[in-house]
């Protein structure tokens with residue numbers, strides 16, 4: 488990713504992370520609206536789950552300029568996700584839910600340029616995870 492795109496993702500995430508629990512709740516609402524059957528694979532407390540998701544996303548976003556720092560952790564995360572019942576096509580739904588959440592939370596600040604930077608970042612993340620877990624890349628989100 489270009490530095491300019493990394494900056495856009497980091498700046499917009501920093502804004503959203505100020506209200507992390509709210510963002511996480513919006514994210515799961517968007518995700519379950521896309522596919523209500525996904526509720527069943529989340530067994531734990533959703534507040535705690537939202538916190539884990541936001542913490543992990545913060546680490547990934549922080550390390551975007553130097554992806555080597557998080558690749559191993561993310562591959563392991565992807566392999567754990569197989570045992571949670573996650574399938575490769577779910578990564579597309581999560582990507583769409585994430586983009587909708589950011590648009591919802593950031594409003595006009597979620598410009599088309601910022602959106603494109605997130606699409607790029609998510610595609611990198613989802614393909615690394617899907618290659619690690621399913622030996623094939625995720626379906627790519629488009630700008």
Ligand code: HEM
Pocket residue numbers: 525528529530531532536539540543544564567568571573574577578579581612613
């Ligand atoms: C795209 C990047 C993703 C990130 C950064 C992420 C992050 C996390 C984290 C940090 C956990 C806590 C457990 C652990 O560390 O193993 C978790 C659990 C989980 N994630 Fe993800 N996840 C991602 C993608 C997905 C996708 C595509 C799905 C499919 C719907 C999904 C569904 C779940 C489920 C079902 C759990 C277990 C929840 C429970 O125990 O109740 N995640 N995720």
